[in-house]
Amino acid sequence: MSPSQQPSSHNPTCLIKNRFAHRFVRALNNLNIKNRSPHDENQIYRRSHRVKIAAYAAMASVVGSKRAWSRAVLWKVRNRSRNQGLLVSSRRKRVDCKSKTSNDHHAKVSVVRRRNPNPKREDLDPFRYSGQELKLRKLVPGAATMDSCCLMDETADYIKCLAAQVEVMKTLVDFYTTT
Amino acid sequence: MNPQFKPKLHSGSTTGCDTSLLERQQARTKWQQNHAFFNGDDDDHHHHLQNMFNSMPLTQQQFSGLIDDHPRLDEVKPDPGMQERWPDFGGGVYGDQLGYGYMNQNTLVNQTFLQGNSGSVSVSVSPKKRKTDEGQSLQLVSEKEKRIKGCAEEGDSKITHQYSNCDNKSSNNSKEASTNTSSKEKSKVSEVQKPDYIHVRARRGQATDSHSLAERVRREKISERMKYLQDLVPGCNKITGKAGMLDEIINYVQSLQKQVEFLSMKLATVNPELDFNIDNVFMKEMFQSSTSEFPALGCSPETANSAYFQLSSLEQAVSCCGLDMGMNSTEMALRRSISVPTSVPGTFMDSSCFNQIQPTATWDADLQNLYKMEFEQGTLIPFQSHQFTGLNEGSNLKMEM
Incomplete structure (x- = not known):
């Protein structure tokens, strides 16, 4: 909610921010209701992890299914919750699940690489399958199977949303700390 | 020609x-x-x-x-x-x-x-x-x-x-x-x-021709998006060349993600000591800071709220009912229908509980209307699913705690 954005009342980023703030605060409330005082360090870590996931999930749900990255995030969150629902809450199993998902991610990337029909292209277009782009694919959720054009698009949107998210979270932290 | x-x-x-x-x-x-x-x-x-x-x-x-x-x-x-x-x-x-x-x-x-x-x-x-x-x-x-x-x-x-x-x-x-x-x-x-x-x-x-044309179109698209990204990423304007720009973009995304992590950590540590009133303050602040945009936007968060409540009443009311039940139902409905986006935590939980336990006609009608509006906007299905997942997430979090 920087003052510069106040005049543009119909700015989509403002809308996104507001919705995100709503959802995120709600999720935080849910967290707080359940667990009021995690004094253990381990618990704090888990809690921060949960807050992070809640933030991502809130952002993704605000963006909706029109974006690939939000779809990927939501899918991941849903899978996570489903798995955890089945597996109760055992930490080791969650770790297993996590590693599994990361393996899946890598596998996807490698599949994409293998699928490339023209191996010469790789040399011709250094941008396309460069290490940087692979890095970017790992950073942006759900970007493993995109072409580079979509990747740029998704990255732009993702950056926008992340920036909004960070801003809202900063204001939240400010409010929590000052009062 | x-x-x-x-x-x-x-x-x-x-x-x-x-x-x-x-x-x-x-x-x-x-x-x-x-x-x-x-x-x-x-x-x-x-x-x-x-x-x-x-x-x-x-x-x-x-x-x-x-x-x-x-x-x-x-x-x-x-x-x-x-x-x-x-x-x-x-x-x-x-x-x-x-x-x-x-x-x-x-x-x-x-x-x-x-x-x-x-x-x-x-x-x-x-x-x-x-x-x-x-x-x-x-x-x-x-x-x-x-x-x-x-x-x-x-x-x-x-x-x-x-x-x-x-x-x-x-x-x-x-x-x-x-x-x-x-x-x-x-x-x-x-x-x-x-x-x-x-x-x-x-x-x-x-x-x-078709190949080269397609390739050219693709390259143009990419460069166009790179330009767009350049505008988004601060400090990326001075850098020329795709490699440098990509580096900058990657760094920026990484920094943002780290920031999110850090902020969530902060929130996690800060949150417990401070109770629910704070986000009330936050909402007020938001409301004040963006009074101009809320009348226009007031509808959508409200619908979000209502849909959330409806779903939540189905999903997780069991877990959250029985906190504090002293809220006046009509007052709640009024507040919601006026679409003042103040989410007092207690009331928020309470409303869902209330919705679950004793559904009044007016409140339900309100919900239905809002829900229909959401449906007319054509975003019901993804919306619902996201709500669902979010809720799942939330409930899971609760379960774990």
Whole structure:
């Protein structure tokens, strides 16, 4: 909610921010209701992890299914919750699940690489399958199977949303700390 | 120009080739006429012609010479020997890339009218130009053709201008006739030019054109998005080159993600000590800071809230009911329907509980309306699912704690 954005009342980023703030605060409330005082360090870590996931999930749900990255995030969150629902809450199993998902991610990337029909292209277009782009694919959720054009698009949107998210979270932290 | 152009571009069939051959034949003869008329049978005439348009004082003699030569050249025109000799005009350019050579000759004709000596230069330059321009968009091609056409027209006007200006010994009638014929020939040139040029593109580009076009489009798209990204990422404007930009983008995304992590950590540590009132404050602050946007946006968060409540009543009311039940239901409904987005935590939980336990008619109706609105917006399904997942997430979090 920087003052510069106040005049543009119909700015989509403002809308996104507001919705995100709503959802995120709600999720935080849910967290707080359940667990009021995690004094253990381990618990704090888990809690921060949960807050992070809640933030991502809130952002993704605000963006909706029109974006690939939000779809990927939501899918991941849903899978996570489903798995955890089945597996109760055992930490080791969650770790297993996590590693599994990361393996899946890598596998996807490698599949994409293998699928490339023209191996010469790789040399011709250094941008396309460069290490940087692979890095970017790992950073942006759900970007493993995109072409580079979509990747740029998704990255732009993702950056926008992340920036909004960070801003809202900063204001939240400010409010929590000052009062 | 384009409608003519498009089918030709995509015509890979043999019929197209046949017709194009015919056209080429016709064009060849026509060109021959033109060439014979304008440039003369030999280099001398060509030279004369060029000089004529370059230098005004010399025009008289050469012009008369041209007129004198004209009938003779007309006689020469149907000569088969000329046709045999004709491929030599283009030199090595002819053969496979016949159309190119032809185009070049035409442009040469045009440009000799305009620029005189520089026409010969254009012969050597234009094939390369065509090759580089080959894959470019149709607009450019049409523009080019227009330009060439304009060139021809300009040439025409110039010719007439010069002809009318110069006071030569030959009679006015002959002058007029010559200008007429020349303009006619000129128009013929410009007419012939178009289809042949198109045909050339069709013939040459077929194998690589679609690929190169697609590739170009793709690259353009990527660069466009990179530009967009450049605007988004701070400090990315100074960097040139895709690699550097990608690096910057990656760094930025990483930093943002780290920031989110850090902030969530902070929130996690800070949250427990401070109770729910804070986000009330936060909401108020948001409301104050963005009062202008909330009346407009008030609807959507509200619908979100209501949908959330509905879903939450289905999902997790069991877990959250029984906190504090002292809230007045009508008051809640009022607050919600006014769409003041104050989410007092206690009340928020309470409302869902309330909705679960004793659903009043008004509240339900309200919900239904809002829900329908959401449906009309066409975002119900994803919305629902996201709510669901979010809730799942939330409930899971609760379960874990």
